[in-house]
Amino acid sequence: MDLILYNTLAREKQRFEPIDETNVRLYVCGPTVYDFAHIGNARPVVVFDVLFRLLRDLYGDDAVTYVRNITDVDDKINARAAESGETIREITERTAAAFHEDMDALGALRPTIEPRATEHIAQMIAMIEKLIARGHAYEAEGHVLFSVGSDPNYGTLSGRSMDEMIAGARVEVAPYKKDAADFVLWKPSTPDLPGWESPWGRGRPGWHIECSAMGAAHLGEVFDIHGGGIDLIFPHHENEIAQSACAHSGQPHANYWMHNGFLMVEGEKMSKSLGNFFTVRDLLADWPGEVLRYTMLASHYRQPLDWTKVGMQQARESLDRLYRTLKAFEDIDTVEADVPDSVLAPLLEDLNTPLALAALHELATKANKAKNDPTRGKYKALLLAGGKFLGLFGSEPDDWLKRRTGQETGPSEGEIEQLIADRIAARQNKDFAEADRIRGTLADQGIILEDGPQGTTWRRG
Ligand code: AMP
Ligand code: ZN
Numbered sequence: 001m002d003l004i005l006y007n008t009l010a011r012e013k014q015r016f017e018p019i020d021e022t023n024v025r026l027y028v029c030g031p032t033v034y035d036f037a038h039i040g041n042a043r044p045v046v047v048f049d050v051l052f053r054l055l056r057d058l059y060g061d062d063a064v065t066y067v068r069n070i071t072d073v074d075d076k077i078n079a080r081a082a083e084s085g086e087t088i089r090e091i092t093e094r095t096a097a098a099f100h101e102d103m104d105a106l107g108a109l110r111p112t113i114e115p116r117a118t119e120h121i122a123q124m125i126a127m128i129e130k131l132i133a134r135g136h137a138y139e140a141e142g143h144v145l146f147s148v149g150s151d152p153n154y155g156t157l158s159g160r161s162m163d164e165m166i167a168g169a170r171v172e173v174a175p176y177k178k179d180a181a182d183f184v185l186w187k188p189s190t191p192d193l194p195g196w197e198s199p200w201g202r203g204r205p206g207w208h209i210e211c212s213a214m215g216a217a218h219l220g221e222v223f224d225i226h227g228g229g230i231d232l233i234f235p236h237h238e239n240e241i242a243q244s245a246c247a248h249s250g251q252p253h254a255n256y257w258m259h260n261g262f263l264m265v266e267g268e269k270m271s272k273s274l275g276n277f278f279t280v281r282d283l284l285a286d287w288p289g290e291v292l293r294y295t296m297l298a299s300h301y302r303q304p305l306d307w308t309k310v311g312m313q314q315a316r317e318s319l320d321r322l323y324r325t326l327k328a329f330e331d332i333d334t335v336e337a338d339v340p341d342s343v344l345a346p347l348l349e350d351l352n353t354p355l356a357l358a359a360l361h362e363l364a365t366k367a368n369k370a371k372n373d374p375t376r377g378k379y380k381a382l383l384l385a386g387g388k389f390l391g392l393f394g395s396e397p398d399d400w401l402k403r404r405t406g407q408e409t410g411p412s413e414g415e416i417e418q419l420i421a422d423r424i425a426a427r428q429n430k431d432f433a434e435a436d437r438i439r440g441t442l443a444d445q446g447i448i449l450e451d452g453p454q455g456t457t458w459r460r461g
Contacts, residue, residue, distance in 0.1 A: 105289035107391035142188035226254035
């Protein structure tokens with residue numbers, strides 16, 4: 001089966017053909033580590049995690065290299081250190097560790113390599129030297145700038161005219177620039193700021209050169225797929241392409257460029273001033289990570305995603321239904337199954353995760369209908385394989401169905417077990433009114449009792 005991906009560079013869907021099937025190479029722009037990741041930052045992580053899982057399924061677990069950088073030198077980090085009095089290293093280490101915890105909670109696999117910008121300064125300097133030698137960059141007042149006019153292909157990715165690009169990037173006008181659109185590859189550092197010795201004095205890199213150098217260092221001068229959020233097309237990815245193509249072979253750094261759509265909250269751009277700004281950590285206090293992941297997957301990655309409370313509740317209900325199905329099959333031994341075609345096929349068509357989730361629900365429906373069918377175990381196996389492939393079903397069904405999230409204020413597990421014991425005792429004493437009263441009290445709090453041959457079980461409805 002072919003993998004079809006929308007390539008921003010070609011402006012169309014294309015059949016994916018890797019350069020080397022035994023080493024498929026993917027680069028995704030990672031976080032700048034100065035604060036907790038917000039839910040918008042989690043979108044590319046989850047989207048490209050699905051792609052990573054799919055590529056591993058197609059080419060083999062050891063045949064895919066996924067690089068996601070950590071930007072640990074940046075003016076936002078410097079500003080945060082000046083505000084808080086913490087050292088830069090303390091901030092970047094703590095934030096990178098929190099990022100890992102949060103993304104693990106969303107069920108995202110760790111990338112194969114997570115290069116840090118500060119560990120690749122020598123490669124950045126070497127690349128800048130090459131650009132200067134080839135006439136694509138120049139030094140001015142301790143800065144090194146990329147000369148946009150030296151690259152006839154500049155603007156190919158974003159498809160913008162030079163005027164639009166200047167306006168869109170809010171390009172900093174500086175006296176040392178030959179052209180307002182020229183961008184910084186290297187800038188001087190004062191003694192209180194992080195800096196490295198270079199042929200242009202002590203300084204630090206610009207953001208764009210970081211990804212060009214780390215991509216080349218770990219994946220080669222030209223690799224398969226480069227990803228990130230849609231906001232990165234211009235200027236970040238346009239500039240990455242310009243630097244890499246001009247320093248290397250002239251080819252555009254990666255063959256396929258993929259971009260996830262933006263995430264909004266309750267219909268508005270997320271911002272601290274609007275009070276609709278959510279970190280992943282805030283949301284994890286109230287919702288299981290799997291609900292957040294499901295909410296993400298329920299939209300196609302190229303569409304804008306409107307993140308709402310209702311959306312999370314619906315995701316929770318959808319997951320509850322799938323887990324209830326798995327629970328109903330608890331007595332059946334789990335057999336190994338391949339990822340079902342009905343889940344795989346939509347993913348192969350430009351990562352259509354909403355359709356893949358719909359396929360899980362169809363499998364659940366079939367499984368529920370086949371309750372007394374001797375071959376019903378196969379549905380459980382397919383449902384499990386499909387869900388796990390999408391990074392779901394990290395909990396045991398019973399644990400999932402009994403879990404109380406921060407959102408819910410119902411009785412604790414111990415209180416419920418006690419009330420169930422009281423109800424059993426009431427029934428043994430033939431006090432059916434009391435037994436019904438207990439059932440009613442629990443139902444009012446969203447706890448559903450099911451009496452079966454093995455006794456009474458419960459779940460949160
Ligand atoms: P940053 O730390 O701002 O460079 O962002 C890290 C990643 O998150 C980039 O791939 C961004 O494109 C992506 N990103 C940031 N905000 C959003 C958002 N609201 N919706 C979707 N992706 C976003
Ligand atoms: Zn980048």
